[in-house]
Amino acid sequence: MISLAGRDILHAWGKFVFTGIGLGLLIGVTLTMAGVYRGMVDDGKALLDNSGADLWVVQKDTLGPYAESSSLHDDGWRAIRAMPGVADAANVTYLTMQVRRGDGDVRAMVVGVAAGEPGTPGWPPYLVAGRQITRSHYEAVADIATGFRLGDRIRIRRNHYTVVGLTRRMVSSNGDPMVFIPLKDAQEAQFLKDNDAILQSRRRTAQNPAFDRPGVPGLLDAAIAAQEGNPFVNAVLVRVAPGYTPEQVAEPIRRWKRLTVYTRAQMEGILVGKLIATSAKQIGMFLVILAAVSAAIVAFIIYTLTMDKIREIAVLKLIGTRNRTIAAMILQQALALGAIGFVVGKITATFAAPLFPKYVLLMPADSVAGFLALLAICALASVIAIRMALKVDPAEAIGG
């Protein structure tokens, strides 16, 4: 037996290829959308991986530091480091802002990392060029996605920094590239007021009779100094010592320090379940719509192709073709259309993914799932055409 579907496709290949390409572009968009979601999840995981932490200690009852703002006093980390099972602990600040270079600026997440040596939690685990920060001020390590190069002078708030090292795939959960600077600088940047505001604030304090006490010299200066420093960080990153489970270490910190502590799994839950949940739903909606549109297109094309063949189908039935053979012909054509569409879509997505500003992660498993879903959609879409073909009366071939 010959393949009726195959012969028809070869005969009307132009129609098939062009609809296949149209369908393929739609599928390309679908695969890319899935890739955008995967990219967001992966950005979140990269953020957690690159922080080098096993535990995140944050302000009590907050979902900080990524999903909510969290503020901790910067002297708490020493006590945490002394807790059993803690191998290392370090302060960290996060601030998403525009980082300027020359006339332009780049959206980045500025990470303030505690002084120490490479491997300190919060530090970039590896560099693709240059070196780690060695001075305590005005040096920066930037992700290459910022477009900065070694030796660039960049501006964060009012201070200038020299880029001394470059990282790769160091991103925030929003996909913004990271810029690492020393913790002290970052704390300043987070709370920095402009000169006018500082003057105003000093004047207000000086005029406050509660501070301006003639009998207590030095009180005013101390008050002003206390107001101007920023003794806060967003989180303390903790590395757990071998032989301890993260939960074993987290529990005493929660109890004794009255802070909220998240393990890696909990943090991932917050990022995926809360931070990008809305985006994920948004993308899910798009996928549903795209699936419906693909189904409609396939159904319409297969229906039209079958309509064009009604007379031939009547003849095929009259000369003894089984209904099964005719249904198989239509089904195979729908599946072939889906296969052409998938190939075109996969190629489109593969070439388009790197062009997107945020990370698009095309997972083979998604492609396989997409392919199977597409075949299911095509099979479903051919049902209408098959029903119509089966209703064709072989007597029609003889005519009136």
Add this chain to the structure above:
Amino acid sequence: MGGKGIRIEGLRKRYGQGDTAVDALKGVDMHVAPGEVVGLIGPSGSGKSTLLKCLGAVIDPTAGRMVLGEETIYDDGWQVRDLRALRRDKIGFVFQAPYLIPFLDVTDNVALLPMLAGVANAEARARALELLTALDVQHRARAMPSQLSGGEQQRVAIARGLVNRPPVILADEPTAPLDSQRALAVVRILNQMARQYETAIIVVTHDEKIIPTFKRIYHIRDGATHEEAGEGRGFD
């Protein structure tokens, strides 16, 4: 193969029920011997197509008897279970328009029938080519139907009707779209094939050009047939 050709006795067909019922066939009697080509002639609405559809097992007669070759296929009810297989194996159809499958080449249009019956592709194509040769279109064997002339298409359609060696061929206005020379050529081929393959052929027509070629003609009027000798001018 040939056996007794076609025998139809008291065939009735009623469309619809009650007040709106139409008696399209009111007791048709016909006999076509193997190797014989008979004409079936009648005005529009006389029941020609209805008769072909009953014989072709695509509609159910209301009553009567039909015998194809040795086999009684209908006796106040179908006597065969698989009408589709009956059509495929026992009846060849040739239509007014050739109705070739546009996406199959000439050979496969003809070979499709034996293939549907489970014959291997090579064997089916060999049979097709043999008939195409007999009908003198073998040089177009690899062409697509759309590349053929009307006469060539009709010859391919006849080859398709014959390829499973059915005892019966039903031809509905097979010459209508052809000029008189080509129409006569088609009739000549049908006569030749009928003799060569012992096939009983019924040709429905009102084509004045070919009516004189039949040796026997059935006139059908108002759902009833009566037989008449034709001029039989023709092809001996």
